[in-house]
Amino acid sequence: MTDLDAAGLAAQHTWNTRYSEHTSTPHVAPVLRDYQHLLPRLGRALDLACGLGGNALCLAAHGLDTWAWDVSDVAVARVQNLAQQRGLTLHAEVRDVVAAPPAPASFDVIVVSRFLERALAPALMDALRPAGLFLYQTFTAVTVGEAYGPRNPAYRLAPQELLTLFRGLHVVVYREEGDIGDRTQGLRNEALLIAQKG
Ligand SMILES: C[S@@+](CC[C@H](N)C(=O)[O-])C[C@H]1O[C@@H](n2cnc3c(N)ncnc32)[C@H](O)[C@@H]1O
Structure with a gap:
């Protein structure tokens, strides 16, 4: 456990309260659930801001040496x-x-779902080992149907933003369906990116 500064303690308090009030179950984000065939057989994997750890559990079940990091000790205890x-x-x-991002060249796979801290983008790209795989999915500013996710627009992606934030990586899969076509189908309200380090 890293020592938390004031911002870290505030984030921990906020999220501990949410996790203590809700008995939600962990879910595997579609960016991982639907693309597991792209994962390497071996290596070190990180579920960053893991929450209840649905992605971490999936990575560990796949056989990867898996780390799950979150500021909430309530969430981390549930993952364990x-x-x-x-x-x-x-x-x-x-x-x-945010205070303690992953070290350079430390992971073969990094998964981030429903967490957006733009300033971390360079550190996350640096943290990938050569040929490392990056899987990211989070909320978009364009919404369809009943709104869910963060109310603060700063925590929602602008159109095509993942492509800009992680432009140092080679794009493998990108989905951002916005409000095009039959809105009852497809991946809505979130964008996903899978990209590889050169
Ligand atoms: C919307 S939840 C998403 C959790 C999980 N990735 C998922 O998709 O279900 C956002 C998570 O980010 C975590 N978080 C917020 N700020 C953080 C920080 N500075 N460091 C680590 N985790 C943080 C919260 O504790 C929370 O579990």
């Missing part, structure tokens, strides 16, 4: 329990990823 219940090994740690 779930991993134990499922007989999976992973390293779940309390960590403020």
